[in-house]
Amino acid sequence: MSKTKTPQAIRGTQDIFGPDAEAFAFVVETFERVRKLYRFRRVEMPVFEKTEVFSRAIGETTDVVSKEMYSFEDRGGESLTLRPEFTAGIARAFLTNGWQQHAPLKVATHGPLFRYERPQKGRYRQFHQIDAEIIGAAEPQADVELLAMADQVIRELGIADVTLHLNTLGDGDSREAWRAALIEYFGAVRGELSEDSQERLDKNPLRILDSKDPRDRKFVGDAPKIDAFLSDDAQRFFDDVTSGLDAAGVKWTRAESLVRGLDYYRHTAFEFIPDEGSAAAGALGSQSTILGGGRYDGLMESLGGAPTPAVGWAAGIERLAMLVGEKGEANADVIVVVEDDTPIAQTHAWHVLSVLRGEGFKAEMIATGSPRKRYDKAVKRGADAIFKCAENGHGISVDGATDSDLIALLERLS
DSSP states (O other): OOOOOOOOOOTTOOOOOHHHHHHHHHHHHHHHHHHHHTTOEEOOOOSEEEHHHHHHHHOTTSHIIIIIOOEEEOTTSOEEEEOSOSHHHHHHHHHHTTGGGGOSEEEEEEEEEEOOOOOBTTBOSEEEEEEEEEESOOSHHHHHHHHHHHHHHHHHTTOOSEEEEEEEOOOHHHHHHHHHHHHHHHHTTGGGSOHHHHHHHHHOGGGGGGOOOHHHHHHHTTSOOGGGGOOHHHHHHHHHHHHHHHHHTOOEEEOTTOOOOSTTOEEEEEEEEEOTTSHHHHHHTTOOOSEEEEEOTTHHHHTTOOOOOEEEEEEEHHHHHHHHOOOOOOOOSEEEEEOSOOHHHHHHHHHHHHHHHHTTOOEEEEOSSOHHHHHHHHHHTTOSEEEEEETTEEEEEEOSOOOHHHHHHHHHHO
16 A cells, blocks of 8 residues: 655745744734734734725735735635735725724734745745734824834844835825826836836836836936925925934934835835845845835725725734744743652642642643653753652752742742
8 A cells, every 4th residue: 555645835835833933923922012002903804805805905907916816716606815915904894894983093913914926035925914004094193103113013023223214105196296207207218118117107107116127227216206296295294204203213214216006005105124234134135124014095995985094014924033033932930840650749740830820930840751850851941940749748949040939939839
């Protein structure tokens, strides 16, 4: 009989274990702690939505919709899609669940997302993000709060030498005037642009500014800048954002080529990028952005809702975890060693563990293997205290500095 072949993991997915899993958890725990400091409400979103939620919100001409979405027909013949991002689903929920009553609404979430793209360092077909959004707030203070929150998450993760790259896309009128100027400028050299940019010229000219193709880059430097087209209101909005960031102590730099191609994006666009030559930049390689977002005041209308201002950001957990580095599993506060295999020793050990864990101490038991070697095994695991249980008694052995509350509790148990 032939041996059954073990199925392999799907390309672009990963099994996260050990120090990598601890780093992943550290990112999520840090995000959750900062979320609560900023009073963002937790939301849980469906992993799949009707395909139109993403095709209308992200845009039919984007690579995500045209090439990267995992879409399928259910048994009823309806087209569904595994979520490639959070914002569109949150916007749909805002409209369909009556969350308008809570506006301005500050929400945050995290979880898996799915895109069919070429797997590479820090990028997977199933990946995970943290996400924060403020919906229903038109004031620049919302942008500042979100950016200050993002900055604090990065700092509390211990990721150094990262700078906020910031731009404005102006209001609707500013953006349209800029768009027309870009079409005229790039149209004059259409034949020298890359094939992708020639296609984007009529549909999405702002995205040419973000092109990495050398054929496009030689023209980008002299392309019209948004500042020449900003209305007084748009300039005032951007000034309020930058002055707020200065007051909040958030380091930023102007990035005039930073854009968002879809028409519903307005005003603030931003990315947090490791400084050139930093350890973080070296770890990430070409995938340099670790957190990005912007203001998307026109998104709700694309989903059939009333005009609603909103701003948000997202960051890849895997990418942040790479920068956090390996996180070893935390040592136990107490290890309970069962010194003999009698029922009395086992029963007492379980009682001790129950009390310790109930008091919030990290505790584990060693009750297998050679009784003579169990204590040595406990010492190697590096717990603050070792509690020994045997049929004829029990006691405490303490290595190094030990929390006084833990000692008091162990003395009470003994």
